[in-house]
Ligand SMILES: [Ca+2]
Ligand SMILES: [Ca+2]
Ligand SMILES: [Ca+2]
């Protein structure tokens with residue numbers, strides 16, 4: 001599982017190498033192995049050489065502040081990258097010389113190192129080994145963001161465009177359609193910015209970045225969902241005229257798979273921030289359309305993908321196994337704990353094992369609040385101390 005691996009690394013390695021704490025932020029990987037800068041595309045967070053994004057953006061992300069402009073980096077996804085850094089994440093690119101693997105210690109950019117993996121409009125078909133790695137990554141707790149463009153959008157002329165590449169990846173899995181999502185081979189444009197929320201508990205529509213309700217499509221493909229293939233799949237936004245609880249005409253969808261999560265979007269235009277390397281026709285869909293909802297949606301989705309999965313029984317924490325619930329998770333400044341009894345105390349530990357917060361003594365029944373005012377974004381562990389002597393833990397994420 002991704003998070004247990006992350007936690008293991010944090011607790012196992014950081015104890016020996018305190019300097020690692022500076023980089024102990026959840027890492028988000030943006031793919032550049034699939035010709036994401038072909039033609040007019042420039043789907044990268046930063047490229048120092050036009051068309052060849054490098055692993056680490058420059059200037060270094062450690063110099064990014066709350067007021068850093070997206071043009072600090074060069075790429076049509078630089079807004080996305082800068083915003084993630086500003087929210088406490090570390091970002092990297094898997095360059096064209098990189099390798100897609102899972103569980104291969106010889107690969108310094110092996111997917112197990114990353115909380116989420118964003119692939120914005122792949123233009124080269126996945127090999128069998130890459131498909132196996134992608135599925136294993138998600139099954140074991142990774143977060144995969146699959147973005148396509150419209151049908152007939154083969155930008156590098158190799159006979160494969162992104163909707164077909166994603167469908168090929170999913171249809172050849174065993175069993176097929178593991179996420180319950182397929183990309184429709186169509187080409188849709190909605191210039192009126194129509195979309196609708198379908199669920200108050202949807203993490204993409206209600207998240208740390210806000211509550212997006214609208215989306216514009218500029219030559220994108222809709223999604224068809226199958227709850228028979230994956231009972232957890234849901235559409236977050238739908239094309240005009242489609243039922244927002246239905247299985248057709250979804251624009252954004254998400255699902256659980258194994259211990260991990262996937263999100264899908266059928267248009268590469270919403271993440272486009274309108275600025276990048278010279279020679280590309282770029283348009284600001286990031287925050288200049290749909291009242292800025294694209295940025296909210298994409299950030300919520302990335303954060304959700306990178307958040308510990310607390311809902312799958314196979315990965316239940318000891319606190320969950322004992323009937324306790326910690327919510328919201330992720331949260332900003334405060335978590336609440338409820339359960340069969342109230343713990344005598346709840347303490348929050350950072351990744352170095354330092355106590356960063358302690359709850360007040362419980363009064364009565366109901367919930368116990370644990371406040372972490374000013375806590376840096378990242379992963380923490382809550383330790384619940386019960387009157388009967390049990391010590392239970394729950395991983396949480398602060399945004
Ligand atoms: Ca740069
Ligand atoms: Ca192609
Ligand atoms: Ca498009």
Ligand SMILES: [Ca+2]
Nearest residue numbers: 075076078275
């Ligand atoms: Ca940009």
